[in-house]
Amino acid sequence: MSLLEQLIEAFRVLPGVGRKTAQRMAYHVLERGRDGGRDLSRVLAEAVERIGHCSQCRDFSETEVCAVCASGGRDRQVLCVVESPADRLAIETATGYRGLYYVLQGRLSPLDGIGPRELGLEALATRLAAGEVGEMIVATSATVEGETTAHYLAQLARQHGVRPSRLAQGLPLGGELEYVDRGTLSHAFGSRAEMPR
Amino acid sequence: MSLLEQLIEAFRVLPGVGRKTAQRMAYHVLERGRDGGRDLSRVLAEAVERIGHCSQCRDFSETEVCAVCASGGRDRQVLCVVESPADRLAIETATGYRGLYYVLQGRLSPLDGIGPRELGLEALATRLAAGEVGEMIVATSATVEGETTAHYLAQLARQHGVRPSRLAQGLPLGGELEYVDRGTLSHAFGSRAEMPR
Incomplete structure (x- = not known):
């Protein structure tokens, strides 16, 4: 497999990246983003090795x-x-x-x-x-x-x-009643609260 | 800037990747794709250094x-x-x-x-x-x-x-006349060819 093919395949590890997008990423990096590509490679290697989990909150x-x-x-x-x-x-x-x-x-x-x-x-x-x-x-x-x-x-x-x-459940901000799903609407209706004066 | 922040920023060199997508990529690699991340880092570094242009066709x-x-x-x-x-x-x-x-x-x-x-x-x-x-x-x-x-x-x-x-110009395969742009339609109409028997 050529190095270009390998690069395209490697990009597919990223979420939501299929063959076409991976191709576009590879070409973009080679055409216009070699410095950025170098940075990404370096930071990615470092992050994968060094980022673990906080012993207190697991983040x-x-x-x-x-x-x-x-x-x-x-x-x-x-x-x-x-x-x-x-x-x-x-x-x-x-x-x-x-x-x-x-x-x-x-x-x-x-x-x-x-x-x-x-x-x-x-x-x-x-x-x-x-x-x-x-x-x-x-x-x-x-x-x-x-x-x-x-x-x-x-x-x-x-x-x-x-x-x-x-966390409170109900209509999302800006939510149109017509387009809100039934479950959410039913819950929001049942949990209605008196309006302050 | 934390290593995680650096990783998120680095992903933004890729085409069509904004802050939100970059975040999702970083989290995905750290949560479920560390091996893939290592591969990507290695292949990317190699590709950026070693892929040049063909002396004959410039590909x-x-x-x-x-x-x-x-x-x-x-x-x-x-x-x-x-x-x-x-x-x-x-x-x-x-x-x-x-x-x-x-x-x-x-x-x-x-x-x-x-x-x-x-x-x-x-x-x-x-x-x-x-x-x-x-x-x-x-x-x-x-x-x-x-x-x-x-x-x-x-x-x-x-x-x-x-x-x-x-390359020939005209209606794309499966193209509905109604939705094809005017320029394409006009060109295809003007370049009509007699149908074979």
Whole structure:
């Protein structure tokens, strides 16, 4: 296989990149982005070797403890549990949240062999037992597996005297009633709240 | 900047990859594709250093002369001129063409400072003058710049006694008349041909 063919195949490891896109990437790098290609190669090799997981929150980190967990400026009484590093980043970027995080790196899915052990729930339980955390925000996704995980996490929290809370569900901002799915609409209708004066 | 941030930024050198996609790529590689990431890094570094241009057709090649130009099984009397390596690959994949290629790596665009010299047209002229080529297939794109380039190439061919030909223009296969653009429809209508019995 020629080096160009190898490069095209190698790009296909990236998510959402099929044969055509991989080809375009290879040609682009060779035609107009050799310096960028060099950088990407170097940083990628370094990242793959050096980025591990934070020993406290399980998020990606190049250090034993990540910057958020090590920070002195965060509220250590609130713990937000998310499924993935991407979810953590989304919350950190979109909200003004100043507490800590716990990244499950997945969600409960017995059929796929993903149980409490794979999600690091033992370590989470130990942390809740330590008594520092007062509220646990369960920010798993609003899917069946996410809800199952949320339910499990809520029980775990209560066992250790920690108050569990869950992100609000309802119409998305800018959501047209006509186009919102039935489940969401039904839930939002049932959970209607009195309007303030 | 953390290593993860650097990785996300580095992915943005790829075409069509914005901040969000770059993030998804970085997370994907770290979560599920570390081996693939290592491969990509290695092949990318090697490709960026070692892939140059074929001295005969200007296509990408890791050797002085590319496999197609070096092949004994191609018809050396037909030369197909294309704008880019991607165009060359598309023709090679879609058609049964067995002649040789010449890759311009661009198209005439005086405003952008791209003239005959940048497209290697001197070397092309030398090759046409050598007398081996009988037909030159001009496969530049059907855009204004592509047409200008085609016109220039046709003149060059005739100067050296070489027959220039151009890809047919008309309705694309499966094209609905209603949705085809006016220019294409007008051209196809004007170039109508008598149907065989």
